[in-house]
Amino acid sequence: MIEQIKLSMRISHDKLDNDIDANINACLRDLTRVGVATDGKENDPLIVKSVELYCKWQYNYDGSSDRYERAYTALRDSLSLCGDYNA
Template identity: 45%
Template sequence: MITAEQVRKKMRISHSRMDDDIASNIEAARLDMGRVGIDPEADDALVDKAVELYCKAQFDYLGKGEQFLKNYEGLRDSMSMAEGYRCGTR
């Protein structure tokens, strides 16, 4: 599972003062994915990418928060239709 430190590095943040906020957003992303039927315990690169996109959207990374949110929602919705990501199929 992606960590706050990993997300912070992907957003090129060099300090750890925002780690609590990032961790909260990671949890929110996983809960949101669970809401649409994605196994909240799923752990692979695609899930990590969805979490990264969610966090970038929440922090309006590079002023492109809306685009990151659209990308997250598209990936999340696609994953929700994929049998391998549905709750209880892993």
């Protein structure tokens, strides 16, 4: 998933890989915290989009951290209410 996130943020080097990986794991834990099942769903488009939005929020991508935070929170909350994603 790290390569997908780097591509979405137009990062072509490996210098931030450890930090990006930590943010990916933090996002997955946050999703789990609200009841979203993430085990085995690392390739699910909505889980990947959640991680992308979370990382863009954390890195203030394009100076729009507020926008990405709202988008992440809305998607996270929607997934937590969806039966297909309940843990």
